[in-house]
Amino acid sequence: xxxxxxxxxxxxxxxxxxxxxxxxxxxxxxxxxxxxxxxxxxxxxxxxxxxxxxxxxxxxxxxxxxxxxxxxxxxxxxxxxxxxxxxxxxxxxxxxxxxxxxxxxxxxxxx
Amino acid sequence: xxxxxxxxxxxxxxxxxxxxxxxxxxxxxxxxxxxxxxxxxxxxxxxxxxxxxxxxxxxxxxxxxxxxxxxxxxxxxxxxxxxxxxxxxxxxxxxxxxxxxxxxxxxxxxxxxxxxx
Numbered sequence: 083x084x085x086x087x088x089x090x091x092x093x094x095x096x097x098x099x100x101x102x103x104x105x106x107x108x109x110x111x112x113x114x115x116x117x118x119x120x121x122x123x124x125x126x127x128x129x130x131x132x133x134x135x136x137x138x139x140x141x142x143x144x145x146x147x148x149x150x151x152x153x154x155x156x157x158x159x160x161x162x163x164x165x166x167x168x169x170x171x172x173x174x175x176x177x178x179x180x181x182x183x184x185x186x187x188x189x190x191x192x193x
Numbered sequence: 194x195x196x197x198x199x200x201x202x203x204x205x206x207x208x209x210x211x212x213x214x215x216x217x218x219x220x221x222x223x224x225x226x227x228x229x230x231x232x233x234x235x236x237x238x239x240x241x242x243x244x245x246x247x248x249x250x251x252x253x254x255x256x257x258x259x260x261x262x263x264x265x266x267x268x269x270x271x272x273x274x275x276x277x278x279x280x281x282x283x284x285x286x287x288x289x290x291x292x293x294x295x296x297x298x299x300x301x302x303x304x305x306x307x308x309x310x
Binding site for chain 1 (some may be wrong): 197235296
């Protein structure tokens with residue numbers, strides 16, 4: 083039931099763009115995105131809800147394709163601070179509050 | 194605003210022992226979530242408490258249990274510790290009551306690193 087994230091890792095230069103994908107085999111109610119830096123707690127980035135509502139930081143963009151049960155997180159004009167491991171957490175219908183997290187995507191942004 | 198606080202930060206136990214981990218949510222948050230993060234892996238959902246009740250549970254054996262107190266703080270108890278229980282245990286909290294409790298951002302604490310020898 084865990085969502086599948088891709089790619090597993092990506093290396094970017096400052097200013098470059100990247101897309102992180104998250105796919106589920108289950109019908110989703112929401113997708114949550116978090117970033118975790120080494121040795122730190124995960125930090126909330128965004129929630130995307132079935133029906134199109136989004137909650138999150140203005141500088142982060144993401145999409146949720148309800149038909150395909152997929153979400154994508156867009157890292158635009160990457161900065162050094164974007165480095166970390168990105169996790170998507172999916173909440174399936176009728177299983178409220180239970181987030182199933184993917185294995186993570188490691189992002190390294192170099193100068 | 195104080196964040197989610199967890200104690201202790203590190204713990205070393207031996208197989209068969211029992212352990213209790215503690216979590217204090219952000220002031221005003223009523224929901225507390227527990228996750229297990231094994232080294233280099235993703236987060237595995239353990240438990241969700243809200244208003245003192247267990248609302249949902251992950252695929253973990255019954256020796257993983259917990260509770261939430263009237264002040265919304267929470268404990269995670271693990272009995273009969275096994276080597277594979279070695280992990281970072283993260284607590285998160287979120288706001289909202291009733292229907293508004295769903296789909297709220299979860300704010301994580303720094304975790305408790307549990308090592309089983």
